Amino acid sequence: xxxxxxxxxxxxxxxxxxxxxxxxxxxxxxxxxxxxxxxxxxxxxxxxxxxxxxxxxxxxxxxxxxxxxxxxxxxxxxxxxxxxxxxxxxxxxxxxxxxxxxxxxxxxxxxxxxxxxxxxxxxxxxxxxxxxxx
Numbered sequence: 001x002x003x004x005x006x007x008x009x010x011x012x013x014x015x016x017x018x019x020x021x022x023x024x025x026x027x028x029x030x031x032x033x034x035x036x037x038x039x040x041x042x043x044x045x046x047x048x049x050x051x052x053x054x055x056x057x058x059x060x061x062x063x064x065x066x067x068x069x070x071x072x073x074x075x076x077x078x079x080x081x082x083x084x085x086x087x088x089x090x091x092x093x094x095x096x097x098x099x100x101x102x103x104x105x106x107x108x109x110x111x112x113x114x115x116x117x118x119x120x121x122x123x124x125x126x127x128x129x130x131x132x133x134x
Contacts, residue, residue: 028065029065032065054080
């Protein structure tokens with residue numbers, strides 16, 4: 001029993017490093033999948049220069065994943081996150097512009113829709129019988 005404890009203690013650092021490596025590889029794989037999915041979904045809303053930055057970063061991440069290079073995975077992940085942040089701002093601005101154009105200046109989607117005096121599902125309260133258990 002003592003021998004097993006000593007062996008476990010001796011291998012603790014290498015086991016921890018291997019677990020971290022596996023976690024990074026799994027996260028990178030998941031990030032590649034999610035990015036490709038989001039590019040298909042939002043690709044037409046992303047400006048070409050920002051889309052190419054995302055595609056470049058995801059290719060670097062794929063290559064780092066294939067080589068199992070943790071430092072390169074970290075760098076490519078950071079680059080991809082930065083590229084997505086920049087693209088997300090453009091997507092958000094496009095959504096804001098589309099909303100403003102749809103309703104004109106000062107567009108409020110709830111204004112004038114007769115929302116006053118109505119109840120929502122959250123306001124619909126029903127009393128139900130209950131029994132107090134002691």
